[in-house]
Amino acid sequence: MLELRYRRTWITLVWLLAALIIVASLVPSKEIAGAGGLDKLGHFAAYFTLTLLCEGIVARTSVPWVIVSVISLGLSMEAAQALFTETRTADWADVLANTTGVLTAWWVVRRRVGWALTAEAWLAGRRRH
Numbered sequence: 001m002l003e004l005r006y007r008r009t010w011i012t013l014v015w016l017l018a019a020l021i022i023v024a025s026l027v028p029s030k031e032i033a034g035a036g037g038l039d040k041l042g043h044f045a046a047y048f049t050l051t052l053l054c055e056g057i058v059a060r061t062s063v064p065w066v067i068v069s070v071i072s073l074g075l076s077m078e079a080a081q082a083l084f085t086e087t088r089t090a091d092w093a094d095v096l097a098n099t100t101g102v103l104t105a106w107w108v109v110r111r112r113v114g115w116a117l118t119a120e121a122w123l124a125g126r127r128r129h
Helices: 007-026 037-057 060-084 092-107 117-128
Strands: none
Touching: 007 037, 007 060, 037 060, 037 092, 037 117, 060 092
16 A cells, blocks of 8 residues: 555545445346446446556555456456346346456556555645645
């Protein structure tokens, strides 16, 4: 973990987003007619954002752990839908959308891992003015 001034805030954001993903994955849902690819876009965006946020607060050496963890979350949510809910079903296309979101976030940030340090420095500079 990086030495961040707002470490607790960053970690809280990660956990809140993870909790939101878990709840959204497991609450009963009614099928929305014509949702089609929008559902997959939602999966992509959720896992992209979670990975991006995690990559901002960890050291470069922890990024593989982040990737494996977030992909595992996506797989476990699909398994939980199949095993523990009556109104949700597991979908390999969802797994693909989740994983694509994770890998895209990794690709986008691969050279800027730990971006939260830069964000905090920028915010500190803005407060001085």
